[in-house]
Amino acid sequence: MTAFVPLARALRPSRRAAALATLVALAPAAHAQDTPRFTPEPSEAALAQGSDEVVVSHGYNFFDELSYPPDFEHFDYVNPDAPKGGEISLWAPGTFDSMNPYSRQGRAGRYSWMMYESLLGEMPASGAGLPADKIGESYGLLAWKVEWDPGKTWVIFHMRPEARFSDGTPVTAHDVVFSHNLLLEQGLPSYAQAVKLRVLTSEALDDHTVKFTFAEGISRRSLIDQVGGVPVWSQAWYEENDARLDEPRLDPAVGSGPYVLDDLDVNRSIVYRRNPDYWGWHLPINRGRHNFDRIRVEYFADENAAFEAFKAGVYTFRQEGNSRTWATGYDFRAVDRGLVKLEELPDGNPPTPNGIVFNLGREALRDKRVREAIALAYNFNWTNDSLQYGLFRQRHSFVQDTPLQAEGPPEGAELAFLESLEGVDIPEAVLTEPARRAHESSEDRLNDRRNLRRAMGLLDEAGWQVGDDGVRRNADGEALRLDFPISSSSSATLESVVETFAQNLELMGIDIRVERIDPSQYTSRSRERDYDLIFDSYRAFLQAGTGLMQMYGSREAEFSLFNPAGLASPLVDAVIEAALDTDSREEEAAALMALDRVLRHEFFMVPVWYNDSHWVAYWDQYDHPEELPPYALGPLDFWWYDAEGAEELRDAGALR
Known part of the structure; x- marks a missing residue:
């Protein structure tokens, strides 16, 4: 396990020298030429807030604890050398008529959220900085450095200058402010009502620095991680397309994540393509992750039709939730021949209530x-x-x-x-x-x-x-x-x-x-x-x-x-x-x-x-780390394609 490193609490110049001395050695080398070198020293923007103390970090945890230090190379549970390539295909029930997952209207396509990123990230498989082996910890994604005062009355995020949307335009602090306000104006009412009472202002201090100010007299919980988890959309795209967040649409807003929409057939299938020009491949939080070239989702009217399609190889990965099927359905020839693999994998999450x-x-x-x-x-x-x-x-x-x-x-x-x-x-x-x-x-x-x-x-x-x-x-x-x-x-x-x-x-x-x-x-x-x-x-x-x-x-x-x-x-x-x-x-x-x-x-x-475990069936062309993290199965996140296994399946005539 990576050594524990506490968040750096940097004091004003007269008081912070001793604190900084023990932490400077932990600053990592830059991962890209555009990203500044991380240091625990407060920025001028943070010092200008007038706080006696400033907390500086490469991530966030309410209790000021981070398990991965600033110079970590990858999450402990991934295979850092996982090969890239191939396709994973899954199924979804029913229909879809939108690729906008943030609207109450319409039925959004499965995984349509995965094209978007946030300052600190959210869930595994979303291109995020939240590890699947820790609770309450998040690490910089669009942001490389985070600063706040001990009372958590404000937070400043320093964004990675190299971050780009999939259309090649830069991701800026102005886009962050736009996205935050868009959710308040056109997002779910329950979200907007709660956030408006807690987040007073959002401000782009410059193109790559954004500040949020929080209300007094409220809990400090879910303030920094709330604004740090907002998906960031392109203001230019929304304005050029006269689009709204609360409307269903099949043309998705451009995102900055590792996958982009490749193709869709309404109510039948969706294909996401791994973006070779994704700006964040160099980040340690992405090493060993996002390994498939294509993610394909096949839609079926009901579970019976979906299961028959899996048996025929129409799609190749299935997380089983039906006990009858798990107990009696997997007796077809491909299982007997070892072409389809069945696994019961540990699940460390509390079961869904x-x-x-x-x-x-x-x-x-x-x-x-x-x-x-x-x-x-x-x-x-x-x-x-x-x-x-x-x-x-x-x-x-x-x-x-x-x-x-x-x-x-x-x-x-x-x-x-x-x-x-x-x-x-x-x-x-x-x-x-x-x-x-x-x-x-x-x-x-x-x-x-x-x-x-x-x-x-x-x-x-x-x-x-x-x-x-x-x-x-x-x-x-x-x-x-x-x-x-x-x-x-x-x-x-x-x-x-x-x-x-x-x-x-x-x-x-x-x-x-x-x-x-x-x-x-x-x-x-x-x-x-x-x-x-x-x-x-x-x-x-x-x-x-x-x-x-x-x-x-x-x-x-x-x-x-x-x-x-x-x-x-x-x-x-x-x-x-x-x-x-x-x-x-x-x-x-x-x-x-x-x-x-x-x-x-x-x-x-x-x-x-x-059920306290994951029931998983897949055509034997995938692999995963020997020890899975407790809080995510992660097939779209840290599994990978086994080209040799896929070739054997094709040679056996099992798959196209």
Whole structure:
């Protein structure tokens, strides 16, 4: 592992000489003639802000820790000598009608975000500077140097002068400011509302220096990394094409990333081409990454058609999510001949918190007793054994199988954190009882009679009585009806899970309608929350950040696309706000454990199953590092093409 190097905190001239002396030796050689040599000494622009101290770094972490020093050569988990070339092809469900992934309108093409870069980067496979083996650390991409005051009231990014968009024009600080403002004016309302309250100004100090100023009296979390993660678009391109960020379009804005759009066939395929003129091949964060010459995405109406196409070699890499297919589908000849490789690879991320989500905007579903009754219709054990080949485990937590998962009653630092919350009522159960777990169910029969009796008792208690027609109605005579849309591109297994769940709801006297609709209609209805129940997901969390408010907070609950339940809880808000004010990793961990506890207490989702590994099938022409990083599978990021294996496949007549 690369030696730990703390962020350089440089003082004003009279105080910083001693601090600088131990750090100058760590400054790396320039990687390109246009990029200045990194030094920990503050720039004139930073000193002009009048701060007594300035923090100078080659990356950012809220806790002032970076695992990779300024002169690191590559991320530890990559193969720095990975060959370049070849094609990887994958599949996507349904349709697409846009190559603009930042609009609420239309269905964006798969991976259409990968053409854009940011100052500090975001996720693996996006051409970013965020490593897949660390949490909370990011490294300069468009920026080579970052400076801020200890109070994080401002930040200055120094950009790489050699950075270019794919049309050859330079990436400048003016483009960064333009992109930041474009997101505020035309981006998602939940994003714009949150950022406007936190980021006061953005200013291009010169062509390659950009400054952001932050509001006082708020958490310092997700300020520097927020603005550092904004995708940067060409102002000139937007103005010349009279384009908007909130409109669907097939002609994508030019980006600065390692891939460009090569070809597309609407609703059928997309091809991205590795840009040989990409400006950033010399960067250490890119060594051993972005190895394929072409990334091809094939679209299919449903999973069955997609799987048959994989067997025929129409596309060559498949991350399997269907337990039935994984258990029984891979018995075709190419697997037997060793032409298709199957692997179960470790996944260090907490599993995605997916499940049956309640629309809390529906009057009937605001009663937790009704939600608990509905949840009892889901029989995990029977479903897993009968429909999913026993391959899954039952999820209980939003951070399942991590040290942040709440277990028994709160104690120690977590209890102290909860008791420190002010101005909010905390239910006694949260403070004294074990964290909520998914209910137990019998594997012997779908309709677990014990759970159904308990569910019907809860519905009776909530005022939903069974009428002469067997349907439950309230005191006003209104039937308890639920709409549950699913996409026609969903797997047959998911359809079976939903249908058997619905059977149990019908036994309770609930009028449930499961609708199988086309992907575009499904997208529209999910965005408009035109459902009572939906199979959807939230995002797991391993660190505190203001993105938690977009997912779980009240302020944007009415319209946030990241909060399909419309959860609006003062208790959750209070926990998130306090988590944002923690000053150490230990305090942060206690706060996030408390967040897991209260989210489970609010009960806005029926937790279902999870898999703690990646199921991967691919035609044997790819390779990957022997030890994968914990937080990304990375097939588009750090896997590579095996030309010899590809030749053997062609010789065997397996692939074109």
